[in-house]
Amino acid sequence: MGYRPCGVYHQYYSQDHAWWQTKFVWGKMTLLFITIFYLIPQFAGMYLISVANVVGYTILAAMGVQLLIGYCGQITLGHAAFLAVGAYTCTLLMLQLHIPFLIAMIIGGLVGGLWCVLFGLPSARVKGFYLIMTTMAAQFITVEFFITQYISQIGGRGVAFSIPPGTIKIGPWVIKTDRDVYYLMVILVVLCTLAMANLLRSKVGRAWIAIRDNDIAAETMGVNIVLYKLLAFFVAGFFGGIAGAFWITSLAAVSPEHFHFGWSLWLVGVILIGGVGSIYGTIFGSLFMTLIPEGLKFLIFFLTQSPFFVNLMPFLPHLLEKFLYVKEAAFGLAIAFFLIYEPNGLSYRWWQIKNYFNLWPFSY
Amino acid sequence: MVLTDEIQLKVENIHMAFGGVQALMGVSFEVKKGEIFSIIGPNGAGKTVMLNCINGLYHPQKGRIFFEGKEITKLKPYQRAQLGISRTFQKIELFKGATVLDNIRLGRHIHLKSGLLSGAIYFGKTAREEVEHRDFIEREIIDLLEIEHIRDKIVGMLPYGLQKRVELARALALNPKIILLDEPLAGLNLEEVEDMARFILDINEEERWQTTCVLVEHDMGVVMDISHRVMALNFGEKIAEGTPPEVQNNPHVIKAYLGEAEEIYVTRR
Numbered sequence: 001m002g003y004r005p006c007g008v009y010h011q012y013y014s015q016d017h018a019w020w021q022t023k024f025v026w027g028k029m030t031l032l033f034i035t036i037f038y039l040i041p042q043f044a045g046m047y048l049i050s051v052a053n054v055v056g057y058t059i060l061a062a063m064g065v066q067l068l069i070g071y072c073g074q075i076t077l078g079h080a081a082f083l084a085v086g087a088y089t090c091t092l093l094m095l096q097l098h099i100p101f102l103i104a105m106i107i108g109g110l111v112g113g114l115w116c117v118l119f120g121l122p123s124a125r126v127k128g129f130y131l132i133m134t135t136m137a138a139q140f141i142t143v144e145f146f147i148t149q150y151i152s153q154i155g156g157r158g159v160a161f162s163i164p165p166g167t168i169k170i171g172p173w174v175i176k177t178d179r180d181v182y183y184l185m186v187i188l189v190v191l192c193t194l195a196m197a198n199l200l201r202s203k204v205g206r207a208w209i210a211i212r213d214n215d216i217a218a219e220t221m222g223v224n225i226v227l228y229k230l231l232a233f234f235v236a237g238f239f240g241g242i243a244g245a246f247w248i249t250s251l252a253a254v255s256p257e258h259f260h261f262g263w264s265l266w267l268v269g270v271i272l273i274g275g276v277g278s279i280y281g282t283i284f285g286s287l288f289m290t291l292i293p294e295g296l297k298f299l300i301f302f303l304t305q306s307p308f309f310v311n312l313m314p315f316l317p318h319l320l321e322k323f324l325y326v327k328e329a330a331f332g333l334a335i336a337f338f339l340i341y342e343p344n345g346l347s348y349r350w351w352q353i354k355n356y357f358n359l360w361p362f363s364y
Numbered sequence: 365m366v367l368t369d370e371i372q373l374k375v376e377n378i379h380m381a382f383g384g385v386q387a388l389m390g391v392s393f394e395v396k397k398g399e400i401f402s403i404i405g406p407n408g409a410g411k412t413v414m415l416n417c418i419n420g421l422y423h424p425q426k427g428r429i430f431f432e433g434k435e436i437t438k439l440k441p442y443q444r445a446q447l448g449i450s451r452t453f454q455k456i457e458l459f460k461g462a463t464v465l466d467n468i469r470l471g472r473h474i475h476l477k478s479g480l481l482s483g484a485i486y487f488g489k490t491a492r493e494e495v496e497h498r499d500f501i502e503r504e505i506i507d508l509l510e511i512e513h514i515r516d517k518i519v520g521m522l523p524y525g526l527q528k529r530v531e532l533a534r535a536l537a538l539n540p541k542i543i544l545l546d547e548p549l550a551g552l553n554l555e556e557v558e559d560m561a562r563f564i565l566d567i568n569e570e571e572r573w574q575t576t577c578v579l580v581e582h583d584m585g586v587v588m589d590i591s592h593r594v595m596a597l598n599f600g601e602k603i604a605e606g607t608p609p610e611v612q613n614n615p616h617v618i619k620a621y622l623g624e625a626e627e628i629y630v631t632r633r
Binding site: 012013014016017195196198199201202203204205206207209210212213214216217218219220221222223224225231235277 | 419420421440441442445446450451453457458459460461462466469470471473474476477478479480482483484485486490491494495498499502534535538
């Protein structure tokens, strides 16, 4: 909000409250929307679209984590559980009760939200690192116990619920190819980002930020801390449930190993890399955490296949055999360097770059 | 403002102990509507504990607190805020990552109505409400406290004196009936002290606000100049209460402060 180019004067508060305050920003955002709604699905190859779907799924899933950790200050290490709740609720409603996908998805989100509130209840009493234990409990109780042991047995389908092709449709629109999934993903990401950003500039979001920054002061200013913490858990679980329900569109079968503990940790990693307490951070983090491993994969293929490099370094083909380990190690290294040299995340760097170009070519 | 005899806040026989330390022992007093009531006393006398009890952060083991005739002893801090009790803190307790404007907006929390769904949609109801309250904040608070130039700044980056002022702004945004000021002048330079004292008088006297102030302060010059009545605490016990001259000349107070009968005016002037 702080920066405005010279010559732009607002006459109404509504102009000052708007997201896109200048024509330049409007143009920029229009270009972005044209790119994500038209250019990418029309001209990108199947591989790029499937990568984009993973990015979108990560954004949706990390949004709730960002809300809890970044905006409300409640640590969550079991968010995959709420994704799983959303995914399983949605799948079961569709397969058992033949409820349309859209409604099943929203119910999945609501159930995910309520389930999240259940594990958020201890936050009324405990703060900070102790909350890690209760949210980790969510992961193990939900996924490893309830879903694996009981929910998966419903309908006698075995461990994985396979979704017959053509089951998932919104009205006449059958979601079966990656391109359909892409469109659904883009719509959901835009809607969730809008909802999140709007919440953060109204009463509820400000109460969350207040609780994060100073809960005692927030309480003396009339914020019912327990209620708003639980609301944060509900909304985070809702986003998680929606993300999980969305992801079944690109899974042939829903099974517990899609929602393992590593994925919960991964989501926390996404917001740490992207920037805690920033919506940009969620998006940048998701891009980074998805694109860098893909890039590493290409790099290794290139190195092992090009004769020049193989002659230069004959040990390279072994990398391919050990690819998994090398990729993980390189990725871990990247994260470590990131935390050392960019502790505020990518969104902070983005902010700095924007500030630099706002003033360019002057230094202040 | 015109002093009334209507009792707004009544504190009865408060006992508060932390383990073996008796912080307050049977303190009772009454604050009349529209006055500036100061609590003074040496360090550790229990002044801040008293404010925390009124505010609900501490729950006294014994004693009762009435606000506008209603008992509030059992209420939680946010419920007391909804009744119109606001406060500032001795050590600044602002939301450091947010802008000045957002800090003040949070003070409007109890007056805002938008919920989860209307907040997520924003357009329409919530947008109108936000503009309305922005208008209130700009006209009544930012203008009064002269913080126009910093409204978009991040609070954590502001100098101490301005942070104190922002905290007062946030407390005022609640539109309180009574405001508890915990050492609003601590750590300020002379100019800032004069500004702050003027602000306190403004919110007490101006037609628009007419807010009752409970002031905890060490700066005797300011306390004696602006307050209507003063209460002195020492080691958790009330030792004097009355108009500033009465308290100033009270031998118990002089003894508590200086140990000897000497001049009480120890100020920076």
